[in-house]
Amino acid sequence: MQRVAVLGATGSIGTSALDVIARHPETMRASALAAGRQVEALLEACRRHRPDDAAIADEAALPRLREGLREAGLSTRAHAGMEAIAALARDGGSDTVVAAIVGAAGLDSTLAAANAGKRLLLANKESLVLAGELVMAAAREHGARIIPIDSEHNAIFQCLPADGDCADVRRLVLTASGGPFRGRDRASLAEVTPAQAVAHPKWSMGPKISVDSATLMNKGLEVIEAHHLFGLPANRIDVLVHPQSLVHSLVEFVDGSTLAQLGLPDMRTALAVGLGWPRRIASGVGGLDLLAQGRLDFEAPDTDAFPCLRLAFDALRAxxxxxxxxxxxxxxxxxxxxxxxxxxxxxxxxxxxxxxxxxxxxxxxxxxxxxxxxxxxxxxxxxxxxxxx
The missing domain is CATH 1.10.1740.10 (RNA polymerase sigma factor, region 2, helix turn helix motif)
Structure with missing residues (x-):
């Protein structure tokens, strides 16, 4: 039985992970759940998945968490604070950790899982942006297996040999949807509202990640993440805008071959790859009907209108x-x-x-x-x- 700690359990990636886990009750279970402030959503997840441990980052919410668990008749142990969440990643009776806490706040728990030698399903890209060399070194030293859950890096993971060797890779190509403002010039973006920026055309994501997608910073962070995950320099990592979001990334090899991973824009596919690896398991996502989808388009990113991507490349080179x-x-x-x-x-x-x-x-x-x-x-x-x- 694979025991999975889901950190960021109430967010879009966490709920998708729990959906996949629930489809395989004979082989895996959610042993620990952690959330930031949404204590009622965490309690609902606990009622559904009955974990051994639950943690809320907001320490003021601990009494409500304990009360809700007691009212539900659950024996789930309640914890609070970021240190408690890191402890669950390290010691929480899990084999696998889904690291889906948004932002730099997820670094401590990501490092804890790597130092504990866990299978680490990494959706917290900021951990690698902030401390990629340290995270990857900890994983190597302690035998942790990092499987990226960002759709783009998961696609690259699927296209590489089973051992992850990049010796025969010429370049990596990350795809970007272009966000809700693709095709607009810089001047037209001055009056963009938060509501418009979070309305992503393809993916259902939290507000911060949605804004990052709208500015193309999300893709810039993914470029830095790819550098650490796969060990290639900035001049061997490219970005293409692909508005259909069906081709999730491409890997070009030294012999001229290019492999691409395609699928519907649903995070459950990447999560199923991480949870089932090296096997394939059901994710709940349907197959890709290319006839129904029609054409596939690609274009260069506009770094004049969206300079965050250029800034990320600059930071990586620095x-x-x-x-x-x-x-x-x-x-x-x-x-x-x-x-x-x-x-x-x-x-x-x-x-x-x-x-x-x-x-x-x-x-x-x-x-x-x-x-x-x-x-x-x-x-x-x-x-x-x-x-x-």
């Missing part, structure tokens, strides 16, 4: 603490945009300012990366007043 600065500044800027405090175009402007103000330093330790993260957040918060609307 190395050291630059990706951590990029990620932290972006998180602060996106939060301010979602609150209606700044405009859409201020997001890349704030990120670019942070990268200029905080040149890359060596990223030799987690402490150095956390310092860079904190400095970038402080710098971006201080700059918000200049962009206020």
């Amino acid at each position: 190395g050291g603490t630059a990706p951590a600065v990029l990620n932290a500044a972006n998180e602060e800027a996106v939060s301010a945009f979602l609150q209606g405090r700044i405009g859409f175009l201020s997001i890349p402007a704030l990120v670019e300012d942070a990268l200029a103000a905080l040149p890359a330093r060596p990223a030799a330790s987690l402490g150095a990366l956390r310092d860079a993260d904190a400095l970038a957040r402080a710098s971006t918060r201080a700059a918000l007043a200049r962009h206020a609307i």
Whole structure:
């Protein structure tokens, strides 16, 4: 029986993971669930999946979690705080950890799972952006198997040999839907609202990831993530806009062959790959009817209208603490945009300012990366007043 800890259980990826797990009751179960603030949604998931442990990041919500578990007649143990969630990733009676906590907040639990040698289904891209070298080193040292759950990296994972060897790979090509504003020029984006930015045309995602998709920062973060996952430099990673979101990524090999993974835009496919690997298991997702879908289009990304992708490549090439600065500044800027405090175009402007103000330093330790993260957040918060609307 595979025991799975789902961190970020109330988000779109967490709920998709639980859907796949529930389809295979003879071979897997959700042994631990963790969420941020949505205690009622966490309780509903506990009633449905009956885990051994449940944790809520918001410590003020612990009494309600305990009360709700008691009312449901569950023996599930209640925990609170990010340290408790990291402990569940490390010690929570699980073989597999689904790391789906959004943002830099997911780093500690991701590292804990890697240090514990777990099968790590990684959907928290910020962990690799912020501390990719440390996470990958921990996985190698402790025998953790990282299976990426982002559809693009999962597609690359599926196209590579079983051992993940990239020696014969010429380049990786990540695809991007283009988000809700594909085809628009920079000037037309000035009046974009948060509601428009979170209305993704293909994927059902949380607000922060949806905004990142709209700015193309999501793809930039995925480029950095791909560098760490597959060990290729920036000049061997490309991005193509593919609005149908059916081709999830491509791998070009040195002999001229290109392999692509195709499927409907549903995260359950990638999760089923991670949960079942090296076998294939049912995900609940239907097959792809190419005749019904029609044409497949590809185009180059517009980095003038959407400079966040260019900024991510710049941060990857700079190395050291630059990706951590990029990620932290972006998180602060996106939060301010979602609150209606700044405009859409201020997001890349704030990120670019942070990268200029905080040149890359060596990223030799987690402490150095956390310092860079904190400095970038402080710098971006201080700059918000200049962009206020």
